Amino acid sequence: MTTELAVETTPIPGLLVVRLPVHGDSRGWFKENWQRAKMTALGLPDFGPVQNNVSYNATKGATRGIHTEPWDKYVAVATGRVFAAWVDMREGNSFGATFWIEIDESVAVFVPRGVGNSYQALEDGTVYSYLVNDHFVPGKAYPALNLADETAGIPWPIPLAEAEISEKDQRNPRLAEVTPMRPRKTLVVGAGGQLGRALLAEFPDADRVDLVAGEGIAALDLTDADAVAAWPWGDYGVVLNAAAYTAVDIAETPDGRATCWAANATAPATLARLAAEHRFTLVHVSSDYVFDGTVELHTETEPYSPLSVYGQSKAAGDIAVGLAPRHYLLRTSWVIGDGGNFVRTMQKLAGNGVAPTVVDDQYGRLTFTSELARAIKHLLDVEAPFGTYNVTGAGAVLSWASYAQQVYELSGRPREDVTPITTAEYVAGKQVAPRPTHSALDLTKIESTGFVPRDALEQLAEYVAAG
Structure with a gap:
């Protein structure tokens, strides 16, 4: 028997x-x-x-x-x-x-x-x-x-x-x-930000929330227990968390520290709890700042070693998200999207004939929000194993000064207009948070799922041309 x-x-x-x-x-x-x-x-x-x-x-x-x-x-x-x-x-x-x-x-x-x-x-x-x-x-x-x-x-x-x-x-x-039963919906948290807007291009039918309501965006504060309890989490099969506090230097102040931890640690912990309770897949985006930057190429398994309040809050959020039964944690660096960012600043300076000084001893790769959103959709579509994945643009690892020179050249200005300086020179006399020296992430794991990251310099040329 x-x-x-x-x-x-x-x-x-x-x-x-x-x-x-x-x-x-x-x-x-x-x-x-x-x-x-x-x-x-x-x-x-x-x-x-x-x-x-x-x-x-x-x-x-x-x-x-x-x-x-x-x-x-x-x-x-x-x-x-x-x-x-x-x-x-x-x-x-x-x-x-x-x-x-x-x-x-x-x-x-x-x-x-x-x-x-x-x-x-x-x-x-x-x-x-x-x-x-x-x-x-x-x-x-x-x-x-x-x-x-x-x-x-x-x-x-x-x-x-x-x-x-x-x-x-x-x-x-x-x-x-019979009216067919529709699949559970997708929710984008932080839909009004650079990454949130890129995610909506990949997930156009998703519901959308942010801390402040906007056109087609509902208000939802994940640190408000009553608001969280009232939200219909059972309607969702996937929740994409694109919300984050990214004012790295202000996070070192007393007020900034509290706001930073609320957004980057408390809110992800709330989502992780809800993911377990309501059985949705949680997708969360993290940062190279969870590392101290002493390793030239960071893998997904490297131990946490954050230098700043921002990095510490992101590491805490990572740990919380890792407890969700169904989660994708995407680590990225040097994010560029639709809005104010390093590349747009360099474009504006180039257009105004300004010759800036830019740090030349911090190294990494740019990550365009469209590429990050594409990677998220890929992981969901192929039902990749849950866990942590590094995602950036591919290609050469460059300094901020090298990227600035590239932007100047693409903008029709001489590369020599950008003067490389050291981090020590840049921070002299300023109250700034410490930055990792090395921010490049190993892309082997996500490539093993069939995702092919695009070259960051190719994307940079397209981004500058699009203005």
Whole structure:
């Protein structure tokens, strides 16, 4: 009676059949109906069940469904047998796909959100059990399908005319009348900033929030407990956190320090908690400032060693985000996007005939927000393993002065107009935060997912030309 634990795919994407080892003797049988470690190792989603429901079916022929809910299920029988059937009710190419199987004590099925679930008891006294990863709310209506739908064509072992079916299930619509269930939405936090705007170009249908409301942007303060509690986090499958406090020097002041920590540490920690509670994927953007810059090329596994308040707050945010079950943490450096930034400043100085002095002993690569947004979409699209990834432009590692000279040349000015100086010369007499000497990030890990970073100098030329 014992079999090997196995997980099998079906014609419905994400619907998985689990073959369970059953140990029996003259007294009866025993099985591990849900075993998280073993089953997730075989490919079952770590779906985080929060409620266990049991349905007793007194007589053979009791038939229930086809019901679609916005949560995942793990179904099995405690005793008896059922003929179970599923219809994909999700928006997309698989809408209407069907699958059916007989379930006894040796079979369980994982049912993803949006797939209609139904069954017919094949024995008297059948007990049907299911785990779900959200709490049932009485009174809410979800998509349902008529058990006799001709398109689904489910071959019920006991003809429906002879089965016991509720009046409600008999009134359910045909597939042609069903509104497909849409996937959970995407939310961009910090939608009004440079990175937020770039993300909206890649995720145009995303909801958008920021600390201050704007056109098409709702206000949401992640440090306001009441506002966070009121927000419908369960509506989202992905939350992209593009919000950050980046005034590196002001962060060293008493007021700046508090604001910096609230935005860069407390808010990400709140999102990480919500990601675990509501099962969304959290995407968070971090910085090379979590390192002291003594290593010339930083990998994802390098220990934290921040020099500044800003760097310390980002490191704290990284640690918090790493606790979210489903997270992508993207480390980047020298970000350039739509708005005020180093390149635009150099362009303006070049246009005004100014000959600036620029630091020549800090090294890194530029990261354009469009490239960062493209990397985020790539990781989500290919369902890359969760974790930390470095993302910058590719190509040569240069100093700030070298990039400034490049901007001047692209702007039709002599490179010699930019005078290289040391960091010590630049900070003399100023109250500034310490900067890493080396900011270049190793791109090997994200490249292994199939993402090909574009050369930073090529992007710089396009950016300057676009003005």
